[in-house]
Amino acid sequence: MILRTRGVSLAYGSESVLRDVSVGVDRGEVLAVIGPSGVGKTTLLGLLSLAVAPDRGTVELDGTDAWAAGESERLALRRRVGMVFQEASLFDASVARNVSYGLRVRRSWPERVRDGLRSLVGSPDAEAVDSAVREALDVVGLGDSLDRHAGSLSGGEARRVSFARALAYDPDVFLLDEPTSDLDPRNTAVVEDAVRRASQRGIGVVVASHDMHQAERVADRVAVMLDDGIAEVGPTERVFADPDDERTRKFVSGELVY
Amino acid sequence: MSKHRATRRRFVAALGAATAGGLAGCSAVTGASGGGDRPGVVGETLTLTTTTSTYDTGLLAELNAHFEERYGVTVEAVAQGTGAALETARNGDADVVMVHARSLEDEFTRQGYGVNRRDLMFNDFVVVGPASDPAGIDGMASATEAFAAIAEAGAPFVSRGDDSGTHTKELAVWDGAGVDPGGGWYQETGQGMGEVLNIADEQGAYALSDRGTFLSQRSEIDLTVRVQGPIEGGPDLLANPYGIIAVNPAVHGNVNYDLAMAYIGYVTSPDGQERIANYESDGEQLFFPRALSEDPNFRQYVPAGWSANGTR
Amino acid sequence: MSPGPVAALGALLLQFPFDPVYLRSIVRVSLYVSCVAVALSTAVSVPFALLVAFTDFPGKRLLTSVVNTGMGFPSVVVGLVVLFAVSNQGPLGPLDLVFTTEAMIVSQFVLAAPPITAISLAAVSAVDDGVRDAARALGGTRLDVALVTVTEARYGIATAVLAGFGRAISEVGSVLIVGGNIVGSDGVSRTRTLTTAIQLEARQGRYETALLLGAVLVCLVLLVNAAVVRFGGGRVRR
Numbered sequence: 001m002i003l004r005t006r007g008v009s010l011a012y013g014s015e016s017v018l019r020d021v022s023v024g025v026d027r028g029e030v031l032a033v034i035g036p037s038g039v040g041k042t043t044l045l046g047l048l049s050l051a052v053a054p055d056r057g058t059v060e061l062d063g064t065d066a067w068a069a070g071e072s073e074r075l076a077l078r079r080r081v082g083m084v085f086q087e088a089s090l091f092d093a094s095v096a097r098n099v100s101y102g103l104r105v106r107r108s109w110p111e112r113v114r115d116g117l118r119s120l121v122g123s124p125d126a127e128a129v130d131s132a133v134r135e136a137l138d139v140v141g142l143g144d145s146l147d148r149h150a151g152s153l154s155g156g157e158a159r160r161v162s163f164a165r166a167l168a169y170d171p172d173v174f175l176l177d178e179p180t181s182d183l184d185p186r187n188t189a190v191v192e193d194a195v196r197r198a199s200q201r202g203i204g205v206v207v208a209s210h211d212m213h214q215a216e217r218v219a220d221r222v223a224v225m226l227d228d229g230i231a232e233v234g235p236t237e238r239v240f241a242d243p244d245d246e247r248t249r250k251f252v253s254g255e256l257v258y
Numbered sequence: 259m260s261k262h263r264a265t266r267r268r269f270v271a272a273l274g275a276a277t278a279g280g281l282a283g284c285s286a287v288t289g290a291s292g293g294g295d296r297p298g299v300v301g302e303t304l305t306l307t308t309t310t311s312t313y314d315t316g317l318l319a320e321l322n323a324h325f326e327e328r329y330g331v332t333v334e335a336v337a338q339g340t341g342a343a344l345e346t347a348r349n350g351d352a353d354v355v356m357v358h359a360r361s362l363e364d365e366f367t368r369q370g371y372g373v374n375r376r377d378l379m380f381n382d383f384v385v386v387g388p389a390s391d392p393a394g395i396d397g398m399a400s401a402t403e404a405f406a407a408i409a410e411a412g413a414p415f416v417s418r419g420d421d422s423g424t425h426t427k428e429l430a431v432w433d434g435a436g437v438d439p440g441g442g443w444y445q446e447t448g449q450g451m452g453e454v455l456n457i458a459d460e461q462g463a464y465a466l467s468d469r470g471t472f473l474s475q476r477s478e479i480d481l482t483v484r485v486q487g488p489i490e491g492g493p494d495l496l497a498n499p500y501g502i503i504a505v506n507p508a509v510h511g512n513v514n515y516d517l518a519m520a521y522i523g524y525v526t527s528p529d530g531q532e533r534i535a536n537y538e539s540d541g542e543q544l545f546f547p548r549a550l551s552e553d554p555n556f557r558q559y560v561p562a563g564w565s566a567n568g569t570r
Numbered sequence: 571m572s573p574g575p576v577a578a579l580g581a582l583l584l585q586f587p588f589d590p591v592y593l594r595s596i597v598r599v600s601l602y603v604s605c606v607a608v609a610l611s612t613a614v615s616v617p618f619a620l621l622v623a624f625t626d627f628p629g630k631r632l633l634t635s636v637v638n639t640g641m642g643f644p645s646v647v648v649g650l651v652v653l654f655a656v657s658n659q660g661p662l663g664p665l666d667l668v669f670t671t672e673a674m675i676v677s678q679f680v681l682a683a684p685p686i687t688a689i690s691l692a693a694v695s696a697v698d699d700g701v702r703d704a705a706r707a708l709g710g711t712r713l714d715v716a717l718v719t720v721t722e723a724r725y726g727i728a729t730a731v732l733a734g735f736g737r738a739i740s741e742v743g744s745v746l747i748v749g750g751n752i753v754g755s756d757g758v759s760r761t762r763t764l765t766t767a768i769q770l771e772a773r774q775g776r777y778e779t780a781l782l783l784g785a786v787l788v789c790l791v792l793l794v795n796a797a798v799v800r801f802g803g804g805r806v807r808r
C-alpha cells in the first residue's frame with residue numbers, strides 16, 4: 001500500500017465523523033470510496049491528503065507516519081499526493097499558470113523569482129511552458145487551451161484543468177473528490193478515462209463518489225462508508241454482486257435510503 | 259580647513275554664474291574683515307522659524323541667499339506665524355527665531371528659551387477697508403478710535419484669529435479701543451494674511467494688515483488703506499517691529515548656537531541692514547532697518563548657568 | 571476675476587508662473603515622500619491584513635476597529651503626534667528628524683497604513699477558501715498560500731495602495747507640521763510638497779496659482795493611478 005490510514009478517528013467538535021477507519025490504496029490501483037452524502041468521504045480524503053491530522057490513528061505514505069514526521073518531511077510527503085477538490089477553485093490566471101503551479105512551488109526561490117520577473121517583462125512564450133504541463137492537459141483533452149484564462153472556461157473544462165493541475169507534478173497518489181458531480185456525460189467520460197490512464201502510469205487513485213455506477217466503471221476496489229466507518233472493502237465486482245455486510249447490501253441495492 | 263574650502267568651492271560652483279556679481283562683492287567684504295579667516299560653521303544647517311510676513315514677501319529668501327553664500331551653510335526657513343515659531347523654538351527644534359510680537363518675544367526670553375534678542379527691522383500695520391467705508395474711519399489719526407468706530411457701526415471686520423503677530427497687534431488695538439470684539443460683524447478666520455485680505459475684499463470688510471502683504475496684493479483687491487501706520491505718519495500703535503532671538507544653548511544643547519549668532523550678526527550688520535532697506539516689492543520698500551543705533555545699548559541677557567565654553 | 575476663472579486659468583497656464591526647477595523639485599519631494607510612505611505602509615499592511623484575516627487571536631475585533639478608526643484620523647492630529655515624537659523633546663528627538671522628509675514619511679506612513687490595511691483586509695478576506703486549500707494541496711507552503719491569496723486579491727490590494735497613495739499625496743496638515751514647507755534659497759524644495767505649496771499660495775491669496783498647482787497634483791494622481799492599473803493590477807481579464 002502506497003497510502004493508508006490505520007485506525008484513524010476524527011470528530012468535528014462532539015460529532016464523530018470517522019471512527020477507527022483503516023483503508024489504503026496500492027500503486028496503480030483505483031479505489032472508490034462510496035457512501036451517502038455527509039457520511040465523511042471528503043473528510044477521509046482530507047486525512048489522506050495529509051492536510052488534516054487525525055484525532056487518533058496514523059496516516060502513512062510509503063510506510064512513513066506523516067504526523068510523526070517533522071514539518072519539512074511532512075511537506076515532502078504531502079507533495080507526493082495530488083488532491084482534486086469537488087470545486088475546481090482555479091487561480092485567477094491562465095490555464096498554463098494554473099497547471100504549472102505545483103511545479104513552481106517545488107522549485108527553489110531564486111528560480112521562482114527569475115520566473116516571476118520573466119513573466120512580468122513579457123508574456124511567457126509557449127516554449128517556456130513545461131512539457132509536464134502540456135502532457136497533463138493532453139490527458140484531460142485540453143492541450144490546446146494553455147493560454148486561455150481560467151475565468152473563460154466552462155464548468156466541465158475548469159474541473160478538468162483542476163485535475164490536470166494535480167497531475168502535472170506526477171504525484172504517487174491521486175485523490176479525487178466527487179470528480180464528475182454536475183458534469184455532462186462527455187466531460188464525465190474524459191475524467192473517467194483520465195483516472196484510468198493515471199492508474200496505468202502506476203499512480204494510486206482514490207475516488208470519493210456518491211455515484212455507485214461510477215465506482216463500477218472505474219474502480220478496482222470499493223470501500224463502502226456508512227455511518228462513521230467503512231462497512232465493507234473489496235474488489236468492485238464482488239462487493240456489488242455479493243456484499244458481506246447487510247447494510248452494504250441494502251445500500252447497493254438502493255433499499256437503504258439516507 | 260582644506261576640506262572646508264573644498265565644500266565651499268563646490269557650493270559656490272553650484273550657485274552658477276548668475277550670482278557671480280554678488281559673490282565678488284561678498285569676498286571683498288570677507289577679505290577686508292578677516293584676512294581669509296573662515297568661520298567654523300561651513301556645511302552646517304541653520305533652522306530658522308519665522309512669521310509668514312517675512313517669508314511670503316520674499317525678504318528672507320534674499321537675506322538667506324547671501325548668508326549661505328558667505329558662510330557656506332544652509333538656512334532652512336520655516337514660516338509658521340509668531341506663536342508657532344516661538345513654540346517650535348521652545349521645543350528646541352529651531353536655532354533662531356525671527357518674529358514680530360514683542361510681548362511674546364519677551365515672555366520667550368524671560369522663560370529662558372531665548373538669548374541675545376536684537377531689534378532687527380520694522381514696518382507697520384495699516385487698517386484697510388472697502389471703498390464705501392461704512393464706519394467712516396478714512397484718514398483717522400488714531401487706530402483705537404477707528405476700531406471703536408467700526409465696532410460702533412457694526413461694520414464687518416475680518417480677523418486673522420490665529421495667534422500670529424498681526425493678530426496679537428489687532429487684539430492690542432481692540433484692547434486700547436475698549437472693545438471686546440464679537441458678534442455678527444466680527445469674523446475670525448484662522449487664515450493667513452493673504453487669505454484674510456481676499457475674504458475682506460469679497461465681503462467689503464475691514465481688516466488689519468501688515469503693509470507688506472497689503473502692498474503685494476493691492477492690485478488684485480478693491481480694499482484701500484483707511485488708517486495709515488507710522489511709516490506714512492500714522493499712530494505709533496501700528497508699528498510692527500521685528501526681533502531676532504537665538505535659542506538658548508543651555509536649555510537645548512542640540513541647537514546650533516554659533517551659527518545662530520553668526521546669522522544674527524549678519525542680519526544686524528550694516529550689510530544685512532542695507533539689504534533689508536533695499537528690498538523692494540513692486541517698487542515699494544517693505545521693511546525698515548532698526549538694528550543700527552547711534553546710542554549703543556549695552557544691556558545683555560545672559561541666562562543663569564550658561565558659559566561660553568563647554569556647551570558645544 | 572472678471573474674465574471668468576476658466577479663462578484666467580488658461581491665461582495663467584500660458585504665462586506659467588513657476589520656475590520649472592522649483593516645480594520639478596516640489597513634485598519630486600511629493601512623489602518621493604508619498605511613494606516611500608506608501609511602499610512602507612503596504613509592506614506592513616498587507617502581511618498584517620493576511621494575519622488578521624486568516625488567524626484567530628484575542629483582541630482581533632478590537633484591532634480591526636482600531637484600523638477602521640485609523641482611516642478617519644485627521645491628518646493634523648497625526649502631524650502633531652509625529653511632531654511630538656520626532657521633536658527634540660520627544661522620544662525620537664536624538665534622530666534630529668524635525669523638518670525632514672523622513673519625518674514626513676513617518677507621518678504619511680501613519681496616515682496611509684489604515685486605509686491600505688482595511689481595504690487589503692476586505693480584499694484578502696474575500697479570497698475563496700477553496701483557492702487557498704488548492705494552493706496548499708498542490709504542495710504550497712504557508713508562504714505560498716499567502717502569496718496566492720495576495721495574487722488573487724491583487725485588484726483589491728491595488729485599490730488599497732491607490733487609496734493610501736491618494737491619502738498621502740493629497741494630505742497637507744501633517745506634512746506641513748512635521749516638514750516645515752522648506753525651500754532652499756536655491757529655489758529647490760527640501761520639504762515642500764505640492765499640497766504645502768498650494769497652501770502657501772492660498773495663504774497669500776494667490777488662488778489662481780494655487781489652483782494651477784492643484785491641477786498638477788490631480789494630473790500626478792491620475793498618472794500614478796494609470797500606472798498602477800497598468801503595471802500593478804496585472805493583466806486584463808480575457
Ligand SMILES: Nc1ncnc2c1ncn2[C@@H]1O[C@H](COP(=O)(O)OP(=O)(O)O)[C@@H](O)[C@H]1O
Nearest residue numbers: 012013017035036037038039040041042043044
Ligand atoms: N469543517 C467542518 N466542521 C464541522 N462539521 C463538518 C465540517 N466538514 C464536514 N462536516 C460534517 O462532517 C460530516 C461529513 O462531511 P463530509 O466529509 O463532507 O461528507 P461527504 O463528503 O461524505 O458528503 C457531515 O455531517 C458534515 O456536516
Ligand SMILES: [Mg+2]
Nearest residue numbers: 041042177178
Ligand atoms: Mg463530500
